[in-house]
Amino acid sequence: MAEIRFKVNGEDTVVDTDPSTPLLWVLREQLKLNGTKFGCGIAQCGACTVHLNGTPVRSCSTALAAAEGAEITTIEGVAGADGARHKVQAAWIEHQVPQCGYCQSGQIMSAVALLRDNPDPSDEDIDAAMRGNICRCGAYGRIRAAIKSAARA
Amino acid sequence: MGKWTRRGFIAAGVLSGGVLAVGVGIREGHRAPKLAGLVADEDETLINVWVKLSRDNTITAIVPHSEMGQGVFTSMAQMLADEMDADWEKVTFEQAPAHEAYANYPLGREFIMGDATVPGFVQDSLNGGFLRIAQSMGLQITGGSTAVRFTGMGGMRIAGAAAREMIVKAAAKTWNVSATELRTENSYVFADSMGLSAPYSDFALQAGKYAPPTQPKLKSPDQYTLMGTSVPRVDIPSKTDGTAEFGIDVDLPGMKYAAVMGPPVLGAMTQGVDDTYARDMPGVIKILDKGSFVAVVADGYWQAENAIRQLTVTWSETGAEQLTHEDIFQKMRAAMDAAGDKGEKDVTVGNVQRAMANAARVYEAEYTVPFLAHAAMEPLNATAWVRDGKVDLWSGLQNPLAVRDEIAAALDVKKHDVTIHNVMLGGGFGRRSNADYPLMAVEIAKEFTHPVKMIWSREQDTQQDWYRPASVSRFKAALDADGMPLSWDNLFTEKHDPPEASHIPYKIDNQLIHYANAEHHIRFGPWRSVDHTQHGFFIESFVDELADQAGMDGYTYRRKLLAHSPRYTKVLDTAAEAAGWGREVPDGRGLGIALVDSFGTVVAQVVEVDVTGPEPRVVHVWCAADPGYAMNPDGFIAQIESGIIYGLTAALYGEITIENGAVVQSNFHDYPMLRMDQAPEISVEIINSGEKVGGGGEPGTPPIAPALANAVFAATGVRVRSQPIANFMQGLS
Ligand code: FES
Ligand code: FES
Numbered sequence: 001m002a003e004i005r006f007k008v009n010g011e012d013t014v015v016d017t018d019p020s021t022p023l024l025w026v027l028r029e030q031l032k033l034n035g036t037k038f039g040c041g042i043a044q045c046g047a048c049t050v051h052l053n054g055t056p057v058r059s060c061s062t063a064l065a066a067a068e069g070a071e072i073t074t075i076e077g078v079a080g081a082d083g084a085r086h087k088v089q090a091a092w093i094e095h096q097v098p099q100c101g102y103c104q105s106g107q108i109m110s111a112v113a114l115l116r117d118n119p120d121p122s123d124e125d126i127d128a129a130m131r132g133n134i135c136r137c138g139a140y141g142r143i144r145a146a147i148k149s150a151a152r153a
Numbered sequence: 154m155g156k157w158t159r160r161g162f163i164a165a166g167v168l169s170g171g172v173l174a175v176g177v178g179i180r181e182g183h184r185a186p187k188l189a190g191l192v193a194d195e196d197e198t199l200i201n202v203w204v205k206l207s208r209d210n211t212i213t214a215i216v217p218h219s220e221m222g223q224g225v226f227t228s229m230a231q232m233l234a235d236e237m238d239a240d241w242e243k244v245t246f247e248q249a250p251a252h253e254a255y256a257n258y259p260l261g262r263e264f265i266m267g268d269a270t271v272p273g274f275v276q277d278s279l280n281g282g283f284l285r286i287a288q289s290m291g292l293q294i295t296g297g298s299t300a301v302r303f304t305g306m307g308g309m310r311i312a313g314a315a316a317r318e319m320i321v322k323a324a325a326k327t328w329n330v331s332a333t334e335l336r337t338e339n340s341y342v343f344a345d346s347m348g349l350s351a352p353y354s355d356f357a358l359q360a361g362k363y364a365p366p367t368q369p370k371l372k373s374p375d376q377y378t379l380m381g382t383s384v385p386r387v388d389i390p391s392k393t394d395g396t397a398e399f400g401i402d403v404d405l406p407g408m409k410y411a412a413v414m415g416p417p418v419l420g421a422m423t424q425g426v427d428d429t430y431a432r433d434m435p436g437v438i439k440i441l442d443k444g445s446f447v448a449v450v451a452d453g454y455w456q457a458e459n460a461i462r463q464l465t466v467t468w469s470e471t472g473a474e475q476l477t478h479e480d481i482f483q484k485m486r487a488a489m490d491a492a493g494d495k496g497e498k499d500v501t502v503g504n505v506q507r508a509m510a511n512a513a514r515v516y517e518a519e520y521t522v523p524f525l526a527h528a529a530m531e532p533l534n535a536t537a538w539v540r541d542g543k544v545d546l547w548s549g550l551q552n553p554l555a556v557r558d559e560i561a562a563a564l565d566v567k568k569h570d571v572t573i574h575n576v577m578l579g580g581g582f583g584r585r586s587n588a589d590y591p592l593m594a595v596e597i598a599k600e601f602t603h604p605v606k607m608i609w610s611r612e613q614d615t616q617q618d619w620y621r622p623a624s625v626s627r628f629k630a631a632l633d634a635d636g637m638p639l640s641w642d643n644l645f646t647e648k649h650d651p652p653e654a655s656h657i658p659y660k661i662d663n664q665l666i667h668y669a670n671a672e673h674h675i676r677f678g679p680w681r682s683v684d685h686t687q688h689g690f691f692i693e694s695f696v697d698e699l700a701d702q703a704g705m706d707g708y709t710y711r712r713k714l715l716a717h718s719p720r721y722t723k724v725l726d727t728a729a730e731a732a733g734w735g736r737e738v739p740d741g742r743g744l745g746i747a748l749v750d751s752f753g754t755v756v757a758q759v760v761e762v763d764v765t766g767p768e769p770r771v772v773h774v775w776c777a778a779d780p781g782y783a784m785n786p787d788g789f790i791a792q793i794e795s796g797i798i799y800g801l802t803a804a805l806y807g808e809i810t811i812e813n814g815a816v817v818q819s820n821f822h823d824y825p826m827l828r829m830d831q832a833p834e835i836s837v838e839i840i841n842s843g844e845k846v847g848g849g850g851e852p853g854t855p856p857i858a859p860a861l862a863n864a865v866f867a868a869t870g871v872r873v874r875s876q877p878i879a880n881f882m883q884g885l886s
Contacts, residue, residue, distance in 0.1 A: 018435060025455040029410070034402040035395020037579070039530055040611040041458075044821035047530065075395035089393040096385060096787060099224075099795055101392030102399060102530040102579030127830035134821065136530040136580050138798025140832035142791070 006067045008033070009077025019065035023057075024048045026064050027074060035075035035105045039134070046133030049106035050074045056113040058132075075105035078112060088112050091150035099137035107133045111147050120151055173206040173357035175316040175365060204233055204312045206320075210340050210352040212239050214246045214309065220388055220577050224788040227386045229309050231785060235379035236313030236372060238337040239353075246387060314369035316360075323359035324351070374782065374843070381841075383787035388577070399579045400549040401608060403536045409438060411597050411607040412457035414466065415446045415617040417815035420674050421468040423447060430463040440464070441597060448597045454608050473674045473814035478623060481811065482521065484671040485625045485646040492669035496644060499655050503663030505631075508640030512631030516702050518695055519628075521875045522687045524809035525621035525680055526816075526824060531579020532614045535591040536606040537598035539564070544571045544595060545604075549578030551586035559588045560595050582799070583679035587619055612819040619678025620809060622647040626691035631663070636703025637713070639663060645691065646670055647684075649677060651752075654684035657692055658721050658750050659714035675811065681799055682851040685751040689855030690804075690862065690876065693747035697863040698872060707746045707863055708734050715748075720779060720842055724748065724755045727777035727838050732759035738868075741765035742772070745863030749855040753847025754780040758797070758856040760833075762864040768879040769865055771801060771833040774857065779840040780847040789849045790837045796853020797835055802827040804858035805879045 002019050005012070008031060015030055022041075027033045027050070036059060039047030043061040050059045051073040052066070078086045085093075088111045098104045107130070114121055114129035121129065126147055135143065205213040214230040226246045234244045317337060324342040325332040328349055336343050343350045374381070391397040416422070426447055428440045436456030441448040447466055451457035489496075494506075509515060535548035544564060550556050553573045561568040578585055594607040609617070624647035631640040640663035645655060648668045655666050680686060700710030708729045715721040725748050729735075738744060741764050748757040759775045774797055783789040806825045810817045818824040862873035865882070873881050 021453070021455050025453055029453050032404060033395075034398075034404070037399075037530075038401065038532065038608070040821050042611070042820055042822065045530070045826075079394060085393070092393045093385070093389055096389060096791060098389050098392035099791060100530060100578060100580045101388070101397050104392050105395050108393060130829040132828075134530070134826045134828060136528060136582075136799070136826065138795040138802075138827070138832070139791075140798065140827075140829050141794060141835055143829070144832075 004064055004068050006069060007071045009073055010071075015064070017064060019063060019068075021064045022060050023050070023052075023062045023064055023067055023072070024059040026067075027059060027072075033074050033076050037102055037105055039103070039106075044134070045103070046106040046110060047103050049109040049133065051109060051113060054113070054116070056110050073109075075108060078108065086112060087153040088115065088146070088150045091146040091153065094149060095142045095146040097139050097142040097146050099139055103133060103135045103137070103139075107135065107139075107143055111143070111150070114147065115151055121147065171208045171354070171357050173316065173319075173354075173361050175204050175312050175319070204237070204316050206316065206353055206357055208354050208357070210240075210354040211243045211245060212237065212340065212353075214244065216246050224386045224388070224785065224791070226388055227384060228784045228788060230387065231379045231382075231384055233309040233313040235377055236310045236369075237317045238339070238378075239313070240340040241379060241384065243340060310371055311369060314371050315365045318366050318369050319360040319363050320353050320356045322363055323356035327356060327359060380784050381782065381786070383785055386788060397577055399531055399577045400536070400547060401531055401534045401579070401606075403547040403574075403576065403606060405536065405538065405547075405604040405606075407603040408536065409450050409452060409601070409603060409605050410454040410457050411448045411450045411594070411605050412454065412461040413446050413448045413593060413597075413607060413609060413613060414461050414464070415613060416468045417616070418468065418471055418473050418674070418813075419617070419676055420471045420473070423466055424469050425467040427465040427467075428463075429465075431460040434460040434463065436460075439600065441600060443593070443596055446593060448593075448607070450597065450601070450605060454606070458608075458610060471674060471814070476674070476811060476814045478524065478809075478811040481623060481671070481673045481675065482625060484673060485623075488669040488671040489625065489627060489644055489646060492644060492667065494642075494665070494667075496667040496669040497648070498665075498667050499648070499652075500664050500666040502661075502665075503640070505640045505642050505663045505665040508631045508663040509629075509642075512639055513634045514632050515629060516632055516699060517627070517629045518698055518872075518874065520626050520691045520694055522621075522624055522690060523807070523876060524623045524675055524811070525686075525803055525807045526615050526618040526809050526818070527580075527582045527584035527621075527678070527680060528615065528821075528824060528826065529578070529580030529582055529584055532611055533584070533590045533609040534607060535594035536604055537591070537594040538604035539595060539599040540602050542566055542570055545574065546571070546591055546595060547574040547576055548591050548594070549576055549581070549585055550591065551578070551581045551583070552588070556588045556591045559592060563592055564595060564599060582681045583683070584618065586679060589617075589619075611821070615809075615819050615824055616816040618809075618816075619676045621680035621686060621803075622649070622675070622677050624687050626687070628691070628695045630695070630699055632699070632702060636699065636705070638699060641666070643691070643695075644668065645688075647677070647687070650679065650683045651685075654688045654751070655692075657696075658718065658748065658755075659696065659711070660717045661714070674814070681796065682751055682854040685749060685851070685855040686800065686803070686858070689747065689749040689751070690858040693749065693856065693859030694862050694872075694874070697745070697747075697859070697866065701866070706735070711746070711748060720844060721748065721750070721755060723842070724757045724777045724779050724840060727840060728757035728759050728775050731777065731836060731838055732761070732773075732775040734759060741868060743864045743866070743868030745860045745865070745867055747856040747859040747863060749852070751848075751852045751855050752850075753845060754778055754849065754852035755847075756793070756852045756856050758860040760857070760860040760864040762861060762868055764865065764868045764882070769805070769861070769882055770831065771805075771861060771864075773834045773836070774801075774860070776835065776837045776853070776856075777840060778837060778852065779842045779844070780849060780852070781844040782841050782846050783839045783849075784846075786839055789839060792849040793837050793853035794835050796851060797857050798827055798832060800854035800857035801833070801861065804861050804876055805831075806877050808877050808880065 037047040039045035043058040048060040216229045436452035439450045449457045449461040538545045598605040626645040629642040641661045756778045761772045
């Protein structure tokens with residue numbers, strides 16, 4: 001056990017847990033932020049994607065210790081301070097992207113990071129940024145279209 | 154008070170607070186084959202829906218299906234609202250609790266009224282046909298592409314139309330005008346001649362006094378205002394901000410977490426669990442030997458999962474310990490050899506023997522497909538709370554009522570003491586129609602007084618599945634001098650559902666379609682489109698081979714054999730035209746076509762493949778689909794796109810292999826999924842032929858594998874006779 005301090009969606013957070021626990025389970029079970037999903041546990045699917053100091057990481061394979069002092073953003077923290085949807089979320093609705101929806105928190109976290117670093121991504125850029133996120137419902141075409149329209153927004 | 158009517162089982166009444174409720178249970182002549190054994194009477198399909206009209210003029214559709222990505226809440230509400238002339242902005246939905254809730258006294262009361270008295274109309278129904286319907290599990294099953302086809306067409310629309318008629322009748326009485334002078338729009342009744350208008354809710358009390366119409370008049374397609382339009386899905390916003398609640402998100406006070414492990418060789422039982430290392434690990438509360446599986450319950454899921462990996466479990470021998478998937482294929486081939494030209498008969502038309510005797514030549518081929526896991530994105534999970542003789546279960550289920558009954562039987566409690574809380578499914582694809590995982594959760598939770606959330610690791614999810622069966626299919630066709638088929642002889646293994654999956658759309662005068670099943674220990678599960686996945690590949694590959702034998706392209710040959718069916722021809726033509734069939738393609742590319750009629754929807758697809766890289770890459774899929782009528786075109790297209798990617802993933806990479814009796818693959822690194830960079834462009838064209846409405850969730854899947862295989866042939870001249878195709882191609886180089 002150890003006290004680990006970090007920020008989650010802008011809020012100061014302290015947890016007292018085994019620092020080897022994957023961040024995913026700390027977010028879900030201790031902080032009750034259930035928007036971040038478990039899909040594989042081995043960094044293969046992207047369902048658990050969050051931002052650590054702005055970089056998308058797979059929280060299932062990121063030990064809590066790595067979050068010490070860091071800023072974590074989850075799907076719950078993506079909307080604007082006034083609750084306004086992020087342009088990626090709006091584009092997701094416009095293109096009716098989600099089907100079962102289970103992968104979509106991770107997809108959106110990857111897309112938000114992509115567009116922040118690269119406001120006008122090419123198809124190849126989208127492939128590279130999004131290929132770590134599996135969508136078992138096969139919404140890839142809509143994800144691509146939504147990213148492009150968010151880029152124009 | 155309304156009464157159940159014999160024919161239509163329509164009921165209506167007013168609940169406390171002035172809420173008008175109209176319910177429908179309908180018999181139908183045709184029932185979904187998948188439901189066989191679940192329905193009380195052999196010749197009935199049972200449907201059960203409700204609509205509520207509240208005092209504030211909002212309308213609630215109560216949907217007896219599970220949302221697993223197919224937009225079912227939206228399409229159901231859309232059908233109801235259209236018939237009711239409802240204001241779409243004021244239509245909401247609720248998921249029905251396990252079906253019998255409507256008929257079961259205390260639960261029904263709680264659910265429908267939220268107050269203490271059961272109105273007479275519900276009590277009538279308890280003793281009448283409705284009780285029988287409720288008891289017989291009805292259609293509260295999500296699968297077989299049944300939602301729009303049965304519940305929507307037979308239930309939602311009728312409930313909406315009946316409610317509207319009763320409201321109009323009440324308005325006519327209140328205003329003292331003839332009902333024919335009234336019109337309805339946006340949840341208002343208008344008497345234009347008198348300049349009057351009022352919201353539906355003003356007439357709820359009066360409407361509730363009437364017996365519901367036995368046969369409310371339904372709209373014709375030219376009168377639709379919502380059906381046939383792409384209204385946005387109601388569940389989507391919650392799926393962009395993390396608020397949608399899936400089974401895995403259920404959170405209860407005092408809840409603990411369980412990890413589980415099943416036998417590597419399916420069917421084995423525990424013979425001892427060595428927990429020397431696991432029992433003292435942090436957070437571990439209890440280690441449970443449940444015979445058919447073991448579980449670790451801990452303060453957190455990670456702790457439980459870590460501990461379970463430290464257990465040493467001895468499993469009983471089942472006799473399958475040496476078996477490989479190759480052995481299973483051998484068994485299948487042996488069964489087929491033994492069957493010869495006999496076996497179980499599926500279709501017999503004309504005389505195949507005679508056709509063979511008259512043939513210019515006979516052409517034969519054999520195909521195989523491997524086992525497949527479902528790999529829904531959300532690993533299986535269920536949360537159970539067992540206390541005071543009562544059971545609560547939270548889980549994403551495709552068949553909640555059957556699960557409730559199985560839990561009641563397993564724990565020896567009354568059915569009405571089991572409450573199923575169905576939540577959103579992170580994918581189902583057939584896997585979540587099985588009761589194994591909720592039963593495991595209950596078996597674990599009964600050892601405690603607090604709730605327990607059981608989560609399967611991805612490894613368990615992959616290795617403890619109910620699999621799309623591996624199977625073998627052999628074809629023999631007698632050809633005339635032009636290469637056209639005189640007869641079609643198809644012998645296959647693994648017949649499950651639906652029964653017509655092995656039938657062909659083509660007109661061939663002599664047909665023998667038969668099967669021989671082999672016993673093995675890999676358990677069968679329905680997998681998106683069920684038997685159509687394998688038969689689509691088998692049939693459509695072989696037809697393509699015959700086309701080549703006749704010196705024709707796949708489109709022209711099929712078109713000749715489909716001349717009897719304008720519907721099939723149109724679908725085939727539409728896909729071919731969209732793809733520019735017959736055009737020149739660059740070297741290393743090829744076009745392939747396939748057509749499959751499944752779950753009432755006819756789908757043709759053309760694939761353009763590029764074989765210049767290390768594995769075949771699908772560049773574009775052109776799809777034409779005729780579901781009779783697409784209720785929500787964009788939603789329908791989304792499902793077809795999804796079905797294509799699901800089928801393409803399997804066709805390219807999907808393979809579960811068996812070594813030492815156990816499933817080899819365990820997670821996405823060795824059971825790979827199609828990803829963004831491999832996803833083709835997909836164009837879907839809908840044909841609203843006006844035929845009986847078909848499904849949307851499954852029919853996109855079957856044609857993609859054969860269309861791809863046929864495209865590979867066009868590009869390489871090599872026939873693909875087994876899957877996955879990526880492996881097959883590697884085998885060539
Ligand atoms: S759960 Fe983290 S990548 Fe799959
Ligand atoms: S929407 Fe279901 S997995 Fe992506």
